[in-house]
Amino acid sequence: MSKRLNAKYKIDRRMGENLWGRPKSPVNRRQYAPGQHGQRRRKPSDYGTQLFAKQKLKGYYGNIGERQFRRYYEEAVRRRGDTSENLIELLERRLDAVVYRSKFVPTVFAARQFVNHGHVMVNGKRVNIPSYQVRDEDVVEIKQKSKELTVVLEAVALPERDVPDYIEADHREMKARFVRGPGLADVPYAVQMEPNLVIEFYSR
Structure with a gap:
């Protein structure tokens, strides 16, 4: 298994979701996080929910680095219109x-x-x-x-x-x-993305 393929499946497991809708995703068999405590479910805080939404969106686009992803957020804020829609458009471009x-x-x-x-x-x-x-x-x-x-x-x-x-x-x-440039509703994500929570995370 290549490093890139392995990384992709690790992201799926960490998120607990089949991000790209791939038939070979391990989440299709085990819908919980890896590790000894992966099956424990705790209600996340608002911060945890926002962080999860950010990590999921970053992971979907090939695990974009934090510095670059934050620049997308800053550019989305500068543009006119809905910031979350702007963020999705920048990523899709x-x-x-x-x-x-x-x-x-x-x-x-x-x-x-x-x-x-x-x-x-x-x-x-x-x-x-x-x-x-x-x-x-x-x-x-x-x-x-x-x-x-x-x-x-x-x-x-x-x-x-x-x-x-x-x-x-x-x-x-x-x-x-x-x-x-697409809006959020135009993008065929295999799972629900919540860019509004990503905006909330960065604007804390």
Whole structure:
């Protein structure tokens, strides 16, 4: 088992939820936290509830580091409109998230690695920064030499998730157009996300 796969399953176990809706998640068999006391359930405090919501959202996007995640919060606060909706939009505009949503790779962890290794172009130019912010109408494309990679072909064929309507994906050409920034209701999370609690956590 690879380190990334192992980390993904550890996040699922720690959260007690199948964050990505994957059929092989250990939470499908054991819906409780790991460890000797994993099955004990205590009513969390408000702080604990907010922290859990933050850790779950961070984990979903490939376990984003705290410093970077806080910057997303600060940018969401600066923007007009609902801060929690702004936060979700910023996360969904990440290049690795767009690659994952377009079904070019099976997991968000694979998407980060895929971008890092230079397999992805944005508007015809190679971009190897997973956190790169994709704009409306940007075209994200798999490099010609990478289109026949097994990981890509297998991901496209996966039946377990669909491409959301804020992205137009062409799996024959292996390219996708980012149509618009989504709101929380548009994002196909496998579990309920509560960005409002994340905002409360940081604004304490």
